[in-house]
Amino acid sequence: MHAQVDIAVQAAARSGQAPTWDIGTETLLWTDPPAGEVHRYRPGHTNATMTLQQQTGGAKPRSRGGLVLHLQEGVALFDAHGEQRTWLVYWAREGMTAGATTIDRTGRMWATTMREDESGDGWLARVNPDGSAGVIIKDLKAGLGLAISPDDSRFYIADAGTSRIEILDFDVEAGLMGNRRTLCEVGGQPSGLAVDTEGTLWTAVRDKGELHRYAPDGELVGTIPLPVQRPAGLCFGGRDLRDLYITTTRDGLPSPTGTDGTVLSLHAPAEGLRTYAFTG
Template identity: 85%
Template sequence: MHPQVDIAVAATARSGQAPTWDFGTETLLWTDPLAGGVHRFRPGGTNATMTLQQRPGGAKPRTRGGLVLHLEEGVALFDAHGEQRTWLVYWAREGMTAAATMVDRRGRMWATTMREDESGDGWLVRVGADGSAGVVIKDLEAGLGLATSPDDACFYVADAGTHRIEVLDFDVEAGLLSNRRTLCEVGGQPSGLAVDTEGTLWTAVRDKGELHRYAPSGELTGTIPLPAQRPTNLCFGGQDLRDLYITTARDGLPSPTDQDGSVLTFRAPAEGLRTYAFTG
């Protein structure tokens, strides 16, 4: 039996991305890179928007207040009012754009970049609170999802270009990855990753209009059809972390519906892992 999927945010996003539950404000952060939008949705309330001059791949809360944004040209800090921007890391390269963003338990940011046409040469970068940055993986095609296991022993990367979810051994204290290998073949383009407390991996399959669930072993354990044609990313949220939010895209669809470009939601069978704030 499939869950009832509802519209949480009735929007017409060109390509909604990077949903993140902000514990400090009990709101959902999400972006629309093609429109330059950073959104903050308060369940039962408003969806406020900040518009930027370049594509925001992801927006995450900071322990010092404000946001850290993964932009086309690098990583920038914004104050609580969204008015003052400070570059933390600047890595602008022609034809490259921001992709996935994650903050680990120690407050470090992990971010992927990719070519706008998703033709390869993408990389995964680790960014510290002081702006120190290092490339960890150099050959991603379209790394559109990042997550860790409940015990932080595994680090997951969803690559829409190769149709795979990869897994690496993770030393969370040192911020080191090793032993990269394939966890599973998705049979479509995985876009976004979320993990629940049982260790189950959830990913949106953007070219099939559905969600997949995978056991920690990589076995497919469930497929959930969605009313949107192009889901792009997902996260757990709500007070009990059982509301699964799914961003979607509208651009390029010949016959978009009200669901396409909106943020969808349904009640998940298990609680999701909490997200963390960037310490910079």
């Protein structure tokens, strides 16, 4: 696949993660966990930064205003000014950190947590709007990508620790899933997942500096090389949901370049799925 890749945000993120398009404000949310930062980028304008006291794996919009944050120690609600924090779920454990997050059509959050060294014992949790939570999967190594199919019947997990994208049958109304199996072997470390309206999956391969696109049956149907060494996350955005945003990393690179740590963008061949707000 050929695509023009541009720099959307001229940042120098230590580890740009978890891009999310906020439909309500038409802005891009993204995080830099080692720096404890949450960013909000308004295309063509500014990139505002909110600095917190701990690593922030993901930031998602709330239907009531403000954000829900997947932090190193759990899940918390922040008001619209980013000043008042209310813990929703607190699960702090030594050596554990936040992984990926997604919000389903009902407004429920799904979040992974993993060991900082990605050695195992990670889990996928369901976090309901009322704050009740439960562990659904207990044996993830590095669950760095979550996504749901256009018809809500499939739940996808990208595990960088096993180099696989897994698939489960999903009941979105009940918040249940099962029949876990491998969709495809990535041949690298998948980091982040996004799904378009055609049902194809996109993932950043962080140890190869490229994007992969997979058909619903797991067949690799496209590869896009990127001008960075370590892409870390991706999402669809823009008014028509045809802009694909990719966050990138500088930490751990022996010779980072001027593009490492930026947020990239490209025009996708298909429209992305709309994102949902957390209803808690």
